[in-house]
Amino acid sequence: MKKILLFGPNGQVGFELKKTLAPLGHIITAEKQKVDFSIPQTIVKCIREVKPDIIVNAAAYTAVDQAESEKELANAINAIAPGVIAEEAKKIDALLVHYSTDYVFNGSSNTPYIESDLPDPINVYGKSKLSGEKAIEDVSGRHLILRTSWVYGLRGKNFLLTMLKLAKERKQLKIVGDQIGAPTWSRSIASATTQILQAPTLNDNLGLYHLTCSGKTSWHGFAEAIFKCAALTMPPEVIKITTQEYPLPAKRPAYSVLDNTKLKKTFCIEMPSWSQALQQCMNEFM
Numbered sequence: 001m002k003k004i005l006l007f008g009p010n011g012q013v014g015f016e017l018k019k020t021l022a023p024l025g026h027i028i029t030a031e032k033q034k035v036d037f038s039i040p041q042t043i044v045k046c047i048r049e050v051k052p053d054i055i056v057n058a059a060a061y062t063a064v065d066q067a068e069s070e071k072e073l074a075n076a077i078n079a080i081a082p083g084v085i086a087e088e089a090k091k092i093d094a095l096l097v098h099y100s101t102d103y104v105f106n107g108s109s110n111t112p113y114i115e116s117d118l119p120d121p122i123n124v125y126g127k128s129k130l131s132g133e134k135a136i137e138d139v140s141g142r143h144l145i146l147r148t149s150w151v152y153g154l155r156g157k158n159f160l161l162t163m164l165k166l167a168k169e170r171k172q173l174k175i176v177g178d179q180i181g182a183p184t185w186s187r188s189i190a191s192a193t194t195q196i197l198q199a200p201t202l203n204d205n206l207g208l209y210h211l212t213c214s215g216k217t218s219w220h221g222f223a224e225a226i227f228k229c230a231a232l233t234m235p236p237e238v239i240k241i242t243t244q245e246y247p248l249p250a251k252r253p254a255y256s257v258l259d260n261t262k263l264k265k266t267f268c269i270e271m272p273s274w275s276q277a278l279q280q281c282m283n284e285f286m
Contacts, residue, residue, distance in 0.1 A: 001025050005052035005094075007035065007085070008059030012153040013099060016190035017058055024197055028052065030059075037061075037081040038073060047088040054197070055089050056097045057082060060129070064103070067125040068249040078128035083135030090141030095206075097193060102149035102181060102212070104130040107253020112216075114259045115147075115208045123250040133208070142203075146193065146211040149258055150222070153186035154285055159219065160278075163226045164285075167236050177220035177240035181256045182212040185277040192269050199267045209266070210258035213274040225275055229282035 002025035008014040009029035021027055028050050035042045037059055047055065061067060061077040082098055089096040103126035104119040121127045136143050152160040166173055192211055196202065217225070220240045227235040243252065260271050272280075 002053040003028060003050060004054045004056060005030060005047065005050050007037075007055070007057045011058055011060075012151055012156045012158060012186040013189050014058035015155055016153065016187045017056060017193065020187075020190040020194040021056065021197075024194065025053070038076040040080065040084045043081060043084050044088055047085065047092075047094075051092055052094050054095045054097065055085060056193070057085055058099060060099065061125070064123060064125045064252075065249040067128065068123065071124050071128075074124055074128045075131065078125070079131035079135060082132035083139065086136040086139035086141050086143060089143070090139055093142065095197075096136065096141060096143040097197070098132070098136055098143065098145050099189070100133050100145055100147045101126065101129045102147060102256035102258050103253060104133070104147065105253055105256055107179075107255045109255055112257040112259035113210070115210060115262055122253060125250060126253075142206055144196065144206055145208045146189070146196075147208070147258055148184050148189050148210075149212045149256060150181045150183040151186055151189065152183060152281070154281065159183070159222065160226055160281070163223050164230065167227060167230070167232060170236050171234075172237045172239060173223065174239045174241045174246065175220040175223045176243055176246050177218045178242050179252050179254055179256075180216050180218055182214065182216050182258065183222050183274045183278065184211075184213045185281045187281070188213055188272060188277050192263070192271065195269050196263075196267050201266075205266045209263045210260050211263055212258045212260060212271065213277045214260060214271050215273045215275065216257045217274060222274075222278075225278055226282070229279055230285075 067074040
C-alpha cells in the first residue's frame with residue numbers, strides 16, 4: 001500500500017483530500033503543530049521520517065491582503081517550503097502534488113489562461129505562489145502543479161461562508177462586479193486530484209495543469225448565486241460595485257479564468273460548472 005503524506009490536512013482542500021485520497025493508500029497527515037512551513041527543518045524531518053510514495057501539499061499562506069504586510073511569512077510558506085518539499089521528494093523519488101493559483105496572472109487577458117501563458121502576478125500572494133512553482137520546477141523531480149481559483153468550501157475562511165454570515169447581519173451588500181474568475185469548490189479540486197493520481201498515463205504526463213470549475217462569473221454574480229442556492233427567506237440586496245469603489249491592500253487581476261483543456265485532454269477529466277458545484281456544496285450545507 002502506498003504511503004501518502006498530506007500537508008495542510010485541515011484546510012479547505014486538505015480536508016476534502018483526506019476523504020478522496022483514502023482509497024489510494026495509507027494517508028499520513030502532517031499536522032500544523034508538528035510541521036511549521038516557516039521552519040524548513042520541520043518539513044525535512046517529517047518527510048524523512050515518513051518516507052512517502054506521494055506527497056500532497058495542500059498547505060499555503062492564503063491571506064491575500066495580509067500578505068502585503070507579511071511578505072516574508074508568505075514567501076516562507078508559499079515559495080521556500082515547496083522547494084524544500086520538492087528537494088526531499090526527489091531524494092526518495094516521491095511524487096509531489098502541489099496547488100497554485102490563478103493569481104499568478106495579471107488579469108489583462110480577456111480569454112481563459114492556458115498553462116503556457118506568461119505569468120505576471122500583481123500582488124505579494126501571487127508572486128509568492130509563482131516562486132513556489134518555480135522552486136518545484138527547478139528541482140526537476142516528479143511533480144504535478146495544479147493551479148486553481150476562487151476556492152471555497154464549508155470550512156475555513158472563504159467567500160461563500162462570509163456571504164452566508166453577512167446575509168444574517170445586513171440587508172444590503174456591495175460586491176465587486178468587475179473581477180471575473182471561476183469559483184471552485186474544494187471537493188471538486190480533491191476529486192479531480194484523486195482521478196489524476198489514478199490515471200494509467202500519470203507518469204508520462206507530469207507537470208503543470210489548470211484545475212478549476214468551468215465557466216466564469218464575478219464576485220457579484222457568485223454572491224447572487226450563493227443567496228439563490230441558500231433559498232433565504234429575505235436575502236440581502238446585492239449591489240454591484242467596481243474594484244475602485246472597494247479598495248484593498250492587494251491588487252486583484254480583473255480577469256483570471258483558467259483554461260482546463262489540457263487537463264481534459266490528458267486525463268479525460270471534465271470539471272463541473274461553477275454553478276453546478278456550488279449547488280452541490282450548498283445541498284450539503286442545507
